[in-house]
Amino acid sequence: MKAIIGKPLNRVDGEIKVTGRHLYPSDMWEDGTLLLGLKRSVHPHAIIKRVDTQEASKVDGVVRIFTYKDISGTNRYGVVHKDQQVLAEEKVRYIGDAICLVAATNREALKEAIDKIKVEYEVLPAVFDPVEAMKENAPKIHKSGNILQHTTVSYGDVEKGFKESDIIIEGSYSVPFIDHTPMETEAGFAKMQDGKITVWAGTQTPFRDRKEISKALGIPEEKIRVIAPFFGGGFGRKDGITVQIYLALAAYILKRPVKIYYSREESIQTSYHRHAAVMYYKTGAKRDGMLTAVQARLIFDTGAYASFGGEVMSLGVEHFAGPYRVPNSRVDGYAVYTNNIIGGAMRGFGVPQVTFAFESQMDKIAKALNMDRWEIRYKNALEHGDKTAIGHTLIYSTGVKRTLKKVRESNLWKGKDKLIAESTPFKRRGWGIACSYQGGGLGVGIPDFAEAKVELLPSGRYRVYGGISDMGQGNTTGYVQIASAALNAPVEMIEYTTPDTDRTLDSGPSAASRTTYIYGKALLGAIELLKDEILQVAAEKLSCPKNSCKLIDDRVESDKGTIHLSEIYKLLPEKKRVSTFYVDMPISKDRRDIGSGLPHIVYAYATHLAVVEVDILTGKVRVIGYCSVSDVGKVINPPVFEGQVEGAVAQGIGAALTEGIKLKDGLALNNNFTTYIVPTAVDVPQIEVIAVESAEPTGPFGLKGTGEINVDAPPAAVVSAIENAVGVRVSSLPVSPEEIIKSIEVEDAIP
């Protein structure tokens, strides 16, 4: 029955979604529901002098306009630093800070009321460049100063390393804010139910939300219930508070059902985003390509609020030198406040930024030494037992070399020369390569656990109480497969419950490539305990040794007879029908004290190969071939895995070629899908997806995590291919056609 692991299984949530029976958070509605909306700041930095809601209140259909004065709690939230206000008190720090929450019976009234709220501001000087913001005399956004966090890690002796090197390569790189572009924007529904504020929301963190709502509003946690149904995508954007507190506040005070959803424009301007960053690198190597030292300075723009700014930057610091042996290193990371939109969690969490920079450096070294780009990576690639560039030891499965070996067996590798030979005078082709690695879990020092719950039902079926949100990535299907395998029962016997703070147990965020790994691990433990109780009671009933009893489908069999699970249900005391099991994420054995949230220890690895075609007349780049080889441990469900890889690569190609929020004085100019260009099926080639499946002893059935690893390498692989095609090395994302045309030498351009 273990055969279900590694086999395709249709999404358990597939049917209800494609038939429209599933209610997404933005679908929820019942009679009498009020619509909620927000009056937001139009200035990036200002003092609020006066808020006048009088005229707005008179709009027909408006039920209530809330300001911060209606909030009895702290009015603050934030994952690590509680620096965001539910409703602004006296200051706004970016274009989009919420000032008033409006509840109305219809959308027109809501819009009219929001327009009619008058806010008088005293506009303050603002700062939009993180390098400027770090300066002494920059406008101060928070009392604590503009540097949210500075993390320095060194290992070995970087000066000595550079002295021993034969060449030194320096480079500067920059990347913009990136939007997650989930299909469903921030949305939710709430009402009072059984005396509790009950919030249904698109959220990656229902348990943390409950705490945040409780503190911000001054309402005990026992009075709050947060439910996370399947929702339409998150990618980190919903890792924390978006609409949840507004819903809870309005439902609690108005005692009516309430609903909110953001327009795409509102969402892009006010959500969390992948951090913009500027990065300076210096890399030393021997003549044979062996790295001797790497030094870097990373500046991450966290915008107006902290969110995960320090933590994202910390992951940049941890992964700053890629999956390579670097005996001497030093990295300085800064997370800096500006009056821009907010930087936060996004798939990759700091790693996409540094992967672009560091892999570009690897290419430059290869070029300077006239080495093959594959070879320099293979020579330096980390192995089990090696120390990383920040000096911690890789104690678990370490598959980067396997991905490098395997990429050479791919169809794309074997066919790339032929593809490239088809270049035409104005359409030049080239190939590029990049490696990456991605730590799973929240890192040393941050509580990182899961607690699974599984129940034997009266019918003899089982129910898995999934404690981690499924935003569409398919983890629920993974849990059902794991349960099916471990219980030796067909998937039809497994029911599931999505996260609900009243029914499931806190298992942390749906984030950090941890979701299936850690909950799956906890689930295996809970099942083992439940099985033991089932077999124990069966053995007693059948008067035979426990180890002669076997759980098969819906029954226990032994030489002495068979008992159906519905019978077992009756024999088990109530308490023993439910089993729970708690696990902590494994942490690094060394370097536990270099910061918070780093290092990690269970890593996924990838090698990506891209073939591009550059139109040298327009500068337009087309990705015409792509192969991802990744080591995510055992693949539980191949189609789900392939979907994760394809989505991540597409997102990475977007980051390489078209995406990036264009900001003008803190305002997103490209705030919808007409101007913020996400690659479509036409822009992404067929992706060759390969898994090397290293055995990971700590993971459930050997699984690691698939969520993020494949989003890191695409920009570096594409940029590598562009240089291979036209000799232009791009150091700023997204790739600008103008820059390409400008950089191509005239004699090169005319064949």
Add this chain to the structure above:
Amino acid sequence: MKAIIGKPLNRVDGEIKVTGRHLYPSDMWEDGTLLLGLKRSVHPHAIIKRVDTQEASKVDGVVRIFTYKDISGTNRYGVVHKDQQVLAEEKVRYIGDAICLVAATNREALKEAIDKIKVEYEVLPAVFDPVEAMKENAPKIHKSGNILQHTTVSYGDVEKGFKESDIIIEGSYSVPFIDHTPMETEAGFAKMQDGKITVWAGTQTPFRDRKEISKALGIPEEKIRVIAPFFGGGFGRKDGITVQIYLALAAYILKRPVKIYYSREESIQTSYHRHAAVMYYKTGAKRDGMLTAVQARLIFDTGAYASFGGEVMSLGVEHFAGPYRVPNSRVDGYAVYTNNIIGGAMRGFGVPQVTFAFESQMDKIAKALNMDRWEIRYKNALEHGDKTAIGHTLIYSTGVKRTLKKVRESNLWKGKDKLIAESTPFKRRGWGIACSYQGGGLGVGIPDFAEAKVELLPSGRYRVYGGISDMGQGNTTGYVQIASAALNAPVEMIEYTTPDTDRTLDSGPSAASRTTYIYGKALLGAIELLKDEILQVAAEKLSCPKNSCKLIDDRVESDKGTIHLSEIYKLLPEKKRVSTFYVDMPISKDRRDIGSGLPHIVYAYATHLAVVEVDILTGKVRVIGYCSVSDVGKVINPPVFEGQVEGAVAQGIGAALTEGIKLKDGLALNNNFTTYIVPTAVDVPQIEVIAVESAEPTGPFGLKGTGEINVDAPPAAVVSAIENAVGVRVSSLPVSPEEIIKSIEVEDAIP
């Protein structure tokens, strides 16, 4: 091949031991070896005025007499507190403090020289009662004061709990220092080898020893190698420094082989011992027997030095109310310095002391409520998911109820009434019961890890590098079984290496019921990684998918062919022939901040049943029937398990009836086996050994730990049986025949 788990296997160290081929630390010798011995303090508390070694140096055969002046390092050691001096500087704190180390060519010269060393003392007032030592005006043994550690834990509302109770029972209990009585006393051998100080010793902690030697002597760790061959018993006595630093010092300075072993008398006086303790308990219960509150004050006498005093007391605090649900509690634990012999680690580590006290309280409540002693335990027994008396949640397998249920199915339970009916007028019989639980591992806040290492050898065999000492308990055999099962290879294919700081990896102490659990867990990981490399290279060689290859005995088989492991060896890069894997001990999910070294989370459980016969003319107690039911998770090797249980029960019966060091002004009066009475085969009945084998998802093949759990309950069970036989409740161990006779009412005595 997994069939080897749970099956008898002869000890892998059996043959070399019974044939005399194994060299125990005290057997080692080579030409030119010098014997070492110690001049020790004869006063329990004194200033050293002068040490005169002149006459002693002249003894023929004496090579060197060391004092503290010969030591360049800190001259200090101690597991947690470095309060012991290798050689005393200006003060001695107990009878036995080492002052000079003598090296001589023969035993007679050694003895003569030790006698001839003259030490002038200024005798100081001493204190031998820990309660006296806690008083303000008591003689101060260490500068920091006599209270080494005070730990307070409370949970719920203990006052409320007592208010809600229907009865309250109070009691005082005391237990003496207990000796471990290993067959081999402290012993070792050392010499310079390849430029390193190389120490072979009977030690549970070779890696920690290396650190201790390094600091105490001021020699870098790289210059020191500690090897722990199989040795003749430890039980905690060798969990830390005994002879290791003396051996290292003499070998390093004299550049000759050196050897030391203690006489039994020297060993009993100067070793670590189970702490003497006095304990005050107050227990509240409802009329139906449900516990409402427990309060206790525990005073542990750690003697002259800390050793594990604070930690042992902490385990007493953690386990103070037994494996029962107690909604309200408060416990105050003190570890107190006196001028007695040293208290330290011993099998049970604080739990035997409190188990005696708390189980006695349970009996008293049962009696007061006219309840059955089994029933009151079953009603209150902890289950999975419950909170303990210190408020942490049991998240792993929790088998105490199973042991209670199972004891009623034992032959002894069924036969006890018949046995008891055979009482004669002067020989009265009765039965007693006691439960216990024992946390495995070192507890929250103390680094607790193992790192396994396994190698594929040129012959295609495997070698397991065991990082944890085997003092006779059989863990090495367990490792070989685990490796055999996981590698799908016969045990004959598995070689093993006992701990050696140069060859094996630090995996912490052989202690705390952690040894097979944590190293076994690490070993499974290392094997999974090694297997993955073997299958990977086999798949490449055979050009077939990795998952179609199977490891069977000495070869990899697939549809495409077979490769012998000696071939695989040649195909694998050197680095990949060796695999390592690191794991941390799981820790409690809650109450992580109540102290250091507590709470634990992987618990073993036991219920013990004793039947005794009391001679009411002499007061002599004979145990005539004994049954142990324990939940130690999966039993890997039944005879090894039975040996552990039988040894622990015998040790517990000793603690109940005959053992205990009699101290007079700090001097052990019963310091050899003529006067310190250990039960022999004549004194211990046939023990009925039952395992309930709860499934433990965190353990290797479901194992927890067997080392300690069965040493805790015997005194309480025996004392319970004595009361059942003759109506006398003993509260001070060991049971005194005189007290029994005195307490039996005259009318009771004469039938």
